[in-house]
Amino acid sequence: MTTRDTTVAVFRPDDERLTNAVELIESLGATPVPDPMLSVRSSGSGPQTGADYTILTSKTGAELACEAGWEPGETTVCAIGPSTAQALRDQGYEVDRVPDEYTSSGLVSELSGDVAGATVEVARSDHGSDVLIHGLWEAGAFVHETVLYELVRPEGAGESVELAAAGELDAAAFTSSLTVENFLATADEKGIREEALAGLNDAVVGVIGPPTRETAESLGIAVDVVPQHADFEELACAVVEEAAPTYHD
Incomplete structure (x- = not known):
């Protein structure tokens, strides 16, 4: 098979994330199947002010925080990874802490030695991992969470589900547990879950990191690729390479 x-x-x-993903897959010589499984619905809220530490976990959160008029003040601004950090900088914010591992557990490891007795504001989606909240509490922090936006499954999703069920999908790149769950929920609605799952397991499945892998495997999906870093470009490159070994030719 060629790329x-x-x-x-x-x-x-x-949004631009899907546009960029399509352009990246095309630049690798493969054919993208853009199938949004998430849609953002803003809550209109911004991060609570006055905390010792404020954590943001996504580019969307950074943008919505700015739209809500958030002013960090003296808080220590923490980003889950470089993409979120850059998004915060693009909105005019300074970023103080970024973990070496771009996950909730990585953030806990980064901050656990410093937050005992401190107040920590976690501003993110309604589907954030409990690992972050529980880990910070266990480290002795007083944690408050603000939901900046909800993640919902958009109408019209499902082209990739139908291709998988027909045996015509070669690879898939899942970027969160919710995208995995929404893929299978869409298959359920279409009455083709068994066929879509079989087709997916005949394809190359890549996931953004260990939490997404755990979700996928718990739902019967065999995972082939997990990049070293939770980065979409790294994920896409690894998936295409695995699906079409001619990638480097």
Whole structure:
């Protein structure tokens, strides 16, 4: 199989992230199947002010915090990874802490030695991992969480599900546990869960990190690729390479 014959499903929200994902897959010589499995619905809230530490976990959160008029003040601003950090800087914020591992557990490891007795504001989506909240509490922090936005499954999703069920999907790149769950929920609605799951397991499945892998495997999906870093470009490159070994030719 050549890369150009390789179909790769991507599930990013239908904004510049999906556009960039499509361009990246095309630049790798594969054929993208853009199938948004997440849509962002803002809560209108911004991070609570006055905390010793404030954590943001996504580019969307950074943008919505700015839209809500958030002013950090003296808080220590923490980003879950470099993409979120850059998004915060793009909005005019300074970033003080970024963990070496771009996950909730990585953030806990980064901050656990410093937050005992401190107040920590966690501003993120309604589907944030409990690992972050519980880990910070266990480290002795007083944690408050603000939901900046909800993640919902958009209407019209499902092209990749139908391709998988027909045996015509070569690879898939899941960027969160919720994209995995929404893929299968869409298959359920279409009455083709068993066929879609079989087709997915015949394809190359890549996931953004260990939590997404755990979700996928718990739902019967065999995972082939997990990049070293929770980074979409790294994920996409690894998935295309695995699906079409001619990638480097």
